[in-house]
Amino acid sequence: MLELAAYFALLSLVAVGGIAPVMPEMQRVVVEAKGWMEAEEFTQLFAVSQAAPGPNVLITSLIGWKVAGIAGALLALAAFCLPAAVLAWGVGSLWDRFRDAPWRKVTQRALVPVTVGLILAGGYVLATPAGLDWKNALIAGASAAALYLTKLNPLWILAGGAIAGAVLYS
Amino acid sequence: METEAAQQQAPHPPAGLGELFWGFFTIGARAFGGVLPWAHRVMVEERRWLAPAEFAEILALCQFLPGPNVGNMSIVLGRRWCGLPGALSAFLGLMALPFCWVLALAMLYAEHASNPVVRTVVTSVGVAAAGLFIGTALKLGRPLARKPAGVALVLACFAAVGLARVSLLAVLPVAAVLALLASRRGWL
Numbered sequence: 116m117l118e119l120a121a122y123f124a125l126l127s128l129v130a131v132g133g134i135a136p137v138m139p140e141m142q143r144v145v146v147e148a149k150g151w152m153e154a155e156e157f158t159q160l161f162a163v164s165q166a167a168p169g170p171n172v173l174i175t176s177l178i179g180w181k182v183a184g185i186a187g188a189l190l191a192l193a194a195f196c197l198p199a200a201v202l203a204w205g206v207g208s209l210w211d212r213f214r215d216a217p218w219r220k221v222t223q224r225a226l227v228p229v230t231v232g233l234i235l236a237g238g239y240v241l242a243t244p245a246g247l248d249w250k251n252a253l254i255a256g257a258s259a260a261a262l263y264l265t266k267l268n269p270l271w272i273l274a275g276g277a278i279a280g281a282v283l284y285s
Numbered sequence: 286m287e288t289e290a291a292q293q294q295a296p297h298p299p300a301g302l303g304e305l306f307w308g309f310f311t312i313g314a315r316a317f318g319g320v321l322p323w324a325h326r327v328m329v330e331e332r333r334w335l336a337p338a339e340f341a342e343i344l345a346l347c348q349f350l351p352g353p354n355v356g357n358m359s360i361v362l363g364r365r366w367c368g369l370p371g372a373l374s375a376f377l378g379l380m381a382l383p384f385c386w387v388l389a390l391a392m393l394y395a396e397h398a399s400n401p402v403v404r405t406v407v408t409s410v411g412v413a414a415a416g417l418f419i420g421t422a423l424k425l426g427r428p429l430a431r432k433p434a435g436v437a438l439v440l441a442c443f444a445a446v447g448l449a450r451v452s453l454l455a456v457l458p459v460a461a462v463l464a465l466l467a468s469r470r471g472w473l
Contacts, residue, residue, distance in 0.1 A: 126453075127352050128351050128352075129351060129457055130352055130353075131350075131351045132348065132354075133348075133352075135421070138418070139447055140452065140454075143452065155408055159394070160391065160411075161411045162409075162411030163390050165417070166390070166410055166414075167383065168315065168316045168386060169313050169320065170313070170355055170356060170379065171320075172356060173380075176384060176388065180388060188388060195353075199350065199351050199352020199353065200352065200356065200357065200372070200376065202352070203347065203360040204372065207360070207365065214346075219349070225464035225467065225473060226464070227426070228442070228464055229438060229442055229461065229464050232439040232440065233442055233446055233453070234421060234422040235419060235422040235426075235443045236442065238417075238418035239415075239419070239443070239447040240415075240447055241411060241414070242412045244408065254412045254416065257416065258413040258415075258419075259420035259423065260420070262420030262424075263424060272416075272417060273410050273413050276410050276412060276414070277406045279413070280410070280413075283409075284409070
């Protein structure tokens with residue numbers, strides 16, 4: 116568990132743009148490197164964290180809970196939030212000074228393709244818990260299209276995924 | 286001269302730790318389908334802690350920083366208004382209820398996970414949520430579509446992390462250096 120906390124603390128500092136870009140890495144460590152749970156179970160925890168109200172960083176507390184119970188849940192969430200919070204604390208007061216600095220805009224533009232590539236990777240990894248299969252590809256593709264093309268509330272899209280799953284796999 | 290109405294309109298910081306905690310608590314409590322819209326609703330529209338432009342600026346800072354965006358926001362604003370106790374109250378207020386909810390939901394699911402139908406449906410919700418990630422990436426990436434360097438970086442990051450499963454800690458330094466070089470040359 117301490118290993119998990121230390122790793123989350125490290126990820127906290129590279130999680131530029133929130134939790135989404137580090138999701139594929141979390142899955143890799145938790146499922147592939149450490150074998151703490153199956154890929155399908157990871158996708159299910161992800162489902163729970165996305166369907167529940169609140170910040171999506173709470174997936175970290177679910178992973179901690181699976182590995183070490185309630186204490187693990189608290190520790191994992193704290194580990195993922197604390198280093199970033201300390202940084203936010205420190206930088207918050209400096210922001211006015213570098214808000215308009217040219218390097219900030221250069222950095223911000225540079226972050227976009229990296230973040231997009233990582234979020235895509237997260238989507239792909241989480242959508243293929245049992246390898247590529249056409250049913251999951253269909254559900255993920257439809258939900259991506261619904262988000263991209265319509266203004267539907269994401270909760271409806273998740274509900275659609277539940278119905279599609281029940282129908283396709285029955 | 287400021288009219289009374291204008292004074293009522295002017296944003297004013299929360300009166301104390303209690304208000305700060307409860308404000309963030311209501312953000313967390315209602316955050317179905319994303320926290321950010323509710324953060325805006327509560328802090329800008331309902332409680333008028335911030336002017337819209339201030340909100341946008343704080344958000345830009347928090348998106349620039351690593352870590353959970355709205356979590357960072359609670360730290361930055363809590364600190365600005367009430368120092369360390371403020372940062373803690375805002376952060377705990379934001380996380381308290383969602384933390385309980387997500388664990389309760391996970392426990393409820395664990396109890397029924399032996400049922401194959403439940404398992405299939407929950408996996409499908411996860412797959413749909415993964416699809417939302419893909420949709421989000423497409424939205425964020427749309428401005429890059431005509432920039433070959435941008436597309437190449439997106440595909441390279443995707444292939445390395447998603448397909449080859451290389452550790453992010455190895456990919457990120459390389460990707461960051463390449464992206465910064467491309468950005469400085471105006472390719473992004």
